[in-house]
Amino acid sequence: xxxxxxxxxxxxxxxxxxxxxxxxxxxxxxxxxxxxxxxxxxxxxxxxxxxxxxxxxxxxxxxxxxxxxxxxxxxxxxxxxxxxxxxxxxxxxxxxxxxxxxxxxxxxxxxxxxxxxxxxxxxxxxxxxxxxxxxxxxxxxxxxxxxxxxxxxxxxxxxxxxxxxxxxxxxxxxxxxxxxxxxxxxxxxxxxxxxxxxxxxxxxxxxxxxxxxxxxxxxxxxxxxxxxxxxxxxxxxxxxxxxxxxxxxxxxxxxxxxxxxxxxxxxxxxxxxxxxxxxxxxxxxxxxxxxxxxxxxxxxxxxxxxxxxxxxxxxxxxxxxxxxxxxxxxxxxxxxxxxxxxxxxxxxxxxxxxxxxxxxxxxxxxxxxxxxxxxxxxxxxxxxxxxx
Numbered sequence: 001x002x003x004x005x006x007x008x009x010x011x012x013x014x015x016x017x018x019x020x021x022x023x024x025x026x027x028x029x030x031x032x033x034x035x036x037x038x039x040x041x042x043x044x045x046x047x048x049x050x051x052x053x054x055x056x057x058x059x060x061x062x063x064x065x066x067x068x069x070x071x072x073x074x075x076x077x078x079x080x081x082x083x084x085x086x087x088x089x090x091x092x093x094x095x096x097x098x099x100x101x102x103x104x105x106x107x108x109x110x111x112x113x114x115x116x117x118x119x120x121x122x123x124x125x126x127x128x129x130x131x132x133x134x135x136x137x138x139x140x141x142x143x144x145x146x147x148x149x150x151x152x153x154x155x156x157x158x159x160x161x162x163x164x165x166x167x168x169x170x171x172x173x174x175x176x177x178x179x180x181x182x183x184x185x186x187x188x189x190x191x192x193x194x195x196x197x198x199x200x201x202x203x204x205x206x207x208x209x210x211x212x213x214x215x216x217x218x219x220x221x222x223x224x225x226x227x228x229x230x231x232x233x234x235x236x237x238x239x240x241x242x243x244x245x246x247x248x249x250x251x252x253x254x255x256x257x258x259x260x261x262x263x264x265x266x267x268x269x270x271x272x273x274x275x276x277x278x279x280x281x282x283x284x285x286x287x288x289x290x291x292x293x294x295x296x297x298x299x300x301x302x303x304x305x306x307x308x309x310x311x312x313x314x315x316x317x318x319x320x321x322x323x324x325x326x327x328x329x330x331x332x333x334x335x336x337x338x339x340x341x342x343x344x345x346x347x348x349x350x351x352x353x354x355x356x357x358x359x360x361x362x363x364x365x366x367x368x369x370x371x372x373x374x375x376x377x378x379x380x381x382x383x384x385x386x387x388x
Contacts, residue, residue, distance in 0.1 A: 056198065056236060058238065059184060059235070059236055060184065060196050061238070062170070062237070062238030063169055063232055063234045063238040063239075063240070064138055064186055064194060064196070065137075066113040066166075066167045067110060067111070067138065067186045067231055067232050068113060068136060068138070069109075069110060069135070069188040069194065070108065070109045070111045070120075070122060070126055070127065070133065070134070070145070070159075070188075071133075071134040071135075071136070072106065072107045072108075072130035072133050072134075073105070073106050073130065073131055074129050074130050074132075075131060108188060108191045108226075109127070109187075109227060109228075109229045109230045110122065110126075110186075110227065110230045110244070111159060111230045112230070112231065112232045112240065112243065113168050113169060114240075114270060116166050116167075116168045118163060118166060119148070119159070120159040120161065121156065121158060121266060121270050122156075122158075122229075122230030123155050123230040123245055124151065124154075124156055125155055126230045127159070128150075128152075132144070133146075133159060135159065135161050137166070138167075141163060143161040143162065143163050145160065146161075147159060148274060148277070149279075151273065151279040153279070154212055154214050154261065154269055155211070156270070156273075157273075158273045158274060169234075169240045170238070170239050170240065171239065171263050171267055172240060172241045172263055177201060177218070177262075178201065178204075179200075179202065179203060179204060180200055180201060181201045181235060181236075182198065182199075182235070182236045183199055183200065183201055183220055183222055183233050183234065183235060184196055184197065184198055184222065184235075185220065185222040185223065185224050185228060185231060185232070185233050185258070186231050186232045186233075186234065187231025188231070189226065190227050191227055192227075197222045199220045199222025200220065200222075201218060202219040202220055202257070206219045207341040207342075208341055211245070211246050211259065214344060214345060216265060216345065217246075217259040217260060218242045218259065218262055219257065219258070220233065220242075220258050220260060221258070222258060223258075224244050224247050228244045228258075229244060229245060230245075231243070233260040240263045241260075242261055242262055242263055243260055243261045243266050245259055245260055245261050246258070246259045247259070280375060280376075281347075281348040281349075282347050282349065282351065282374070282375070282376065283316075283317065283347065283373070284316065284317050284318040284323075284347055284373065284374070285316015285317050285318050285374065286311065286313065286319075286323060287309070287310045287311040287312075288307035288343050288344070289307060289310040290308075290339050290340050291304045291328070295308060300364070301328070305330065305336065305338055306329055306330040306337050306338075307328070307337055307339065307343050308326065308327075308328055308329075309323060309324065309326060309327045309329065309360075312324065316374065317371050317372055317373060317374045318369075318371055320372075321358070321370060321371040322369055323358070323371075324362065326362075327360040327362050328361040328362075329359070330359050330360065330361060330366075331357075331358065331359035332347070332356065332358050332359075333356040333357065333358075351373065352373050352375035353372070354372070354373050355370055355371070355372055355373075357370055357371075358370075
């Protein structure tokens, strides 16, 4: 019996020594959930399982057939006399005989098939002033496209092609996009052919960029280059979350700061264009201005929420309701007004002809004005930032 216990003790000692050596020198030989010898059970941490798809091939396969290449052609006049390269001289003398000549130019972009009956969503600046629009589908077919309608204020346009068996993209109906989510940009950069790039959502609700009048962009670091405009920004499931529109760049190439119009906003505008040929927005006939720290001190304001009325069209809806220059708008139709960008978007969604209350501060006193909303007149695209 003594020999048995001696043999047992030696065996246990050898085994413990082996475990000690392995855990010290080669811990990778042990299971991930194993703990060092002597460690309390409570200290054992289980590593989380990997989440998310290992490959995004299924998302690309789902979305790519709905992304098309767009080629446009238009005739432009260019000066023959070098002196007319000056914009002012070209404006004054460019139409004189022998001073300029006509030349045909081509451009490229991308678009997204949004309905199986041939409707395509793209950027307005992709097809602006085009004489001819040609669409190339992922399966190799080509077709001439007709312009259904456009909205320069949001830089969106709708085209129509007549081809059978088209693949339409699926919109993200959940609207649950978050900063940090993986997104894929699909388009035709530099005309090399359909290309997919990967990135994340860098920010949401970007505005004050000077790109469009109405701005509420998704910012992403997925590579967006010339030719990507109008292409699809999709999530890891292949659902459309945005229309690629612009980049911030000092070189013309991608620097990791791209902007896309949210799919929900694009869907609303698209539906209006298809049904009526135009986009109807509310209009009050005023020019707002953000409250700067200097203005806040001048008006003795404790908070900087709201906008100051810089000008009012006397015959416009706001002017007829009694709004004055210098009034501070703090609320519209039951919603708080934070800044100029948000205020313009709040006005845009108002239904023309409806009556809405506006809360203002005038000489330190709160007033409520009832305004009959008008319809915004058609305007051209705003801003001069680099579009892609």
